[in-house]
Amino acid sequence: MTSSLPEILGECLEALEREGLTLDECLARYPEQREALRPLLSAALELRRAPEAAPSAEFQRVARARLLNRLPDRAAAPRRRLGWLALGWPRWQRPSLRWAASLALVIALLGGTTAAYASAGSVPGDGLYPLKRSLEEARLALTFSPVDKTQLRVEFAARRLDEAEALLQQGQPGQAEALLSTYETERAWVTQTLTDWSDPRAQALAAALAAHDARRAALAGRLWPTAIAAQVTATASATASATITPTPSATRTPSPTVTRLSSQTPTPRAYPTLIETPIVTHIVAPLPTDKVVVPPILSRYCWPAGVPTPEQWPAGWPTPDPNCEPLPIPTQICWPPGVATPDPSRWPDGVPTPDLNCWPDRRATRAAELATALPTRWPTDWPTPDPSAWPPGNWATARPTDWLTPDPGNWPTPDPSAWPTSSGNWATAWPTDWPTPDLNDRTPRRP
Amino acid sequence: MPPRPPNPADADLVAKAIAGDREAFGDLYEHYLPAIYRYVFYRVGDAGEAEDLTETVFVKAWEALERYRPTEAPFAAWLYRIAHNLVVDRHRAQKPVDPLDEHVVEVRPEADPAAQAEAREAASALAQALKKLEPAQQEVLALRFVNGLSHAETATIMGRSAGAVRVLQHRALAALRQWLKKAESK
Numbered sequence: 001m002t003s004s005l006p007e008i009l010g011e012c013l014e015a016l017e018r019e020g021l022t023l024d025e026c027l028a029r030y031p032e033q034r035e036a037l038r039p040l041l042s043a044a045l046e047l048r049r050a051p052e053a054a055p056s057a058e059f060q061r062v063a064r065a066r067l068l069n070r071l072p073d074r075a076a077a078p079r080r081r082l083g084w085l086a087l088g089w090p091r092w093q094r095p096s097l098r099w100a101a102s103l104a105l106v107i108a109l110l111g112g113t114t115a116a117y118a119s120a121g122s123v124p125g126d127g128l129y130p131l132k133r134s135l136e137e138a139r140l141a142l143t144f145s146p147v148d149k150t151q152l153r154v155e156f157a158a159r160r161l162d163e164a165e166a167l168l169q170q171g172q173p174g175q176a177e178a179l180l181s182t183y184e185t186e187r188a189w190v191t192q193t194l195t196d197w198s199d200p201r202a203q204a205l206a207a208a209l210a211a212h213d214a215r216r217a218a219l220a221g222r223l224w225p226t227a228i229a230a231q232v233t234a235t236a237s238a239t240a241s242a243t244i245t246p247t248p249s250a251t252r253t254p255s256p257t258v259t260r261l262s263s264q265t266p267t268p269r270a271y272p273t274l275i276e277t278p279i280v281t282h283i284v285a286p287l288p289t290d291k292v293v294v295p296p297i298l299s300r301y302c303w304p305a306g307v308p309t310p311e312q313w314p315a316g317w318p319t320p321d322p323n324c325e326p327l328p329i330p331t332q333i334c335w336p337p338g339v340a341t342p343d344p345s346r347w348p349d350g351v352p353t354p355d356l357n358c359w360p361d362r363r364a365t366r367a368a369e370l371a372t373a374l375p376t377r378w379p380t381d382w383p384t385p386d387p388s389a390w391p392p393g394n395w396a397t398a399r400p401t402d403w404l405t406p407d408p409g410n411w412p413t414p415d416p417s418a419w420p421t422s423s424g425n426w427a428t429a430w431p432t433d434w435p436t437p438d439l440n441d442r443t444p445r446r447p
Numbered sequence: 448m449p450p451r452p453p454n455p456a457d458a459d460l461v462a463k464a465i466a467g468d469r470e471a472f473g474d475l476y477e478h479y480l481p482a483i484y485r486y487v488f489y490r491v492g493d494a495g496e497a498e499d500l501t502e503t504v505f506v507k508a509w510e511a512l513e514r515y516r517p518t519e520a521p522f523a524a525w526l527y528r529i530a531h532n533l534v535v536d537r538h539r540a541q542k543p544v545d546p547l548d549e550h551v552v553e554v555r556p557e558a559d560p561a562a563q564a565e566a567r568e569a570a571s572a573l574a575q576a577l578k579k580l581e582p583a584q585q586e587v588l589a590l591r592f593v594n595g596l597s598h599a600e601t602a603t604i605m606g607r608s609a610g611a612v613r614v615l616q617h618r619a620l621a622a623l624r625q626w627l628k629k630a631e632s633k
Binding site: 007 | 502
């Protein structure tokens with residue numbers, strides 16, 4: 001039987017690799033293909049002799065610590081609850097897709113349509129969510145056309161975005177971030193599949209994926225720390241110093257100053273103006289990068305007064321304080337990409353508008369970043385302020401001047417008709433570190 | 448470059464990592480870092496980018512560990528697959544990097560300066576030639592010859608048959624040869 005040139009080339013390369021033959025010895029085995037094989041084998045050998053590229057010594061020195069600091073907490077990942085259905089198993093230990101397909105059939109036969117329908121709107125943490133994901137797996141298992149299968153994957157990837165959006169609205173950014181990560185994994189597989197295709201439907205799927213990518217980018221923009229995870233500066237190298245300025249160029253960029261205090265001073269909180277909306281209305285200034293690793297003892301975040309603030313402040317960060325020390329209005333404000341800028345109508349005259357193009361290039365600060373070996377992610381175990389530990393009497397003095405002072409005499413009476421009737425979800429938007437409101441007690445008080 | 452032998456404790460480490468053991472995952476990282484870095488470096492041609500992407504490969508792997516099925520693919524193959532997807536994404540999302548220069552190629556430090564300079568030049572020429580090839584051709588050559596994987600291992604990672612990998616390898620070497628000849632004649 002005559003072998004094709006690719007096969008002969010493969011055999012010859014394997015002989016070089018396994019038997020230790022020389023190039024000429026290998027060519028002698030295939031005299032007819034000798035001339036065709038020689039340049040190909042030479043190129044292969046040249047590649048094999050390629051210098052052994054290795055990460056820089058600095059990178060290797062801190063690699064493990066850097067990685068471990070970047071790893072998200074998987075404890076925050078969605079947990080599955082329907083243990084008896086075996087859905088709580090780690091996925092790789094779970095029964096096969098054939099089993100999942102059988103499950104889908106059983107559910108269908110036993111009138112499980114209602115459950116399937118009910119699970120459609122579920123999100124991680126809901127009891128029906130594992131069912132939703134299992135049904136997706138079952139549909140994939142029962143789909144044999146590669147095109148249809150990829151179409152399903154695109155559809156399911158979009159569902160992860162729906163879920164991430166829902167979780168963001170519920171104030172669960174950690175789980176939303178995990179879903180975006182799942183989306184990216186699915187997306188990577190789909191794009192790889194599409195590159196191998198000539199099917200006309202591939203174009204439509206690529207277009208659908210592009211639309212989903214836009215949604216994903218918008219969601220990532222709302223997830224503060226991850227949206228700028230790649231934009232890391234290293235000016236925080238002086239970890240021991242009391243003041244850390246997280247922008248690399250003090251002359252170009254305003255310097256939100258992080259002040260480390262020696263004790264667990266709590267973060268000042270806003271008074272709610274309405275009991276249903278205990279949301280801070282003003283926070284301050286150009287954002288720091290997530291490279292500014294603030295140790296847990298830090299609890300104040302100083303910011304230039306007069307600089308408008310982003311609309312969304314990352315959960316878990318100390319509330320910025322424009323009153324802790326005077327900071328001048330900067331001449332240029334470099335705004336991190338991916339973080340929504342404040343409403344232009346709030347932007348005062350005389351303050352430079354945010355510049356999205358001047359955020360420092362990571363490369364420029366890379367060496368210092370590696371040398372400091374600081375974690376690249378905001379600590380997930382950021383301590384929640386304990387209201388009972390707040391200093392008596394003076395904690396409100398650091399409150400921003402533009403926050404409203406509540407007047408108990410004008411405290412609004414909650415409108416019972418506007419109160420959510422369902423007991424299922426109204427409490428989820430309540431800050432986790434605030435006491436659960438007592439609906440029967442309308443006496444004004446600090447939250 | 449012969450492939451690094453599989454770590455006999457891999458299965459144990461992987462199981463621990465799946466269960467959430469960060470230190471076990473750190474051990475896996477240290478074991479596979481050189482191989483994944485090498486693969487990524489010869490795909491992107493930039494040391495800084497390669498370090499970033501390599502780290503990201505492992506972050507993605509950590510996030511997706513619960514979905515990893517040891518029975519379907521070896522852990523190394525799974526990592527290469529993630530690395531490949533990230534490289535593809537990176538090529539789609541970014542402009543090409545500047546040509547390699549002596550400042551971005553890190554070679555083994557034990558070599559003398561002259562040998563290091565020569566090695567850098569050779570690595571640059573090869574990486575530049577590789578970058579001219581189609582993505583699948585780049586991948587097959589990087590896996591087969593830079594990382595020293597077998598036809599079967601390469602086939603597993605690329606999701607193709609061993610025969611398809613041989614055909615792709617043949618075309619890729621022929622294309623590489625053309626680019627190297629072109630570079631030599633300049």
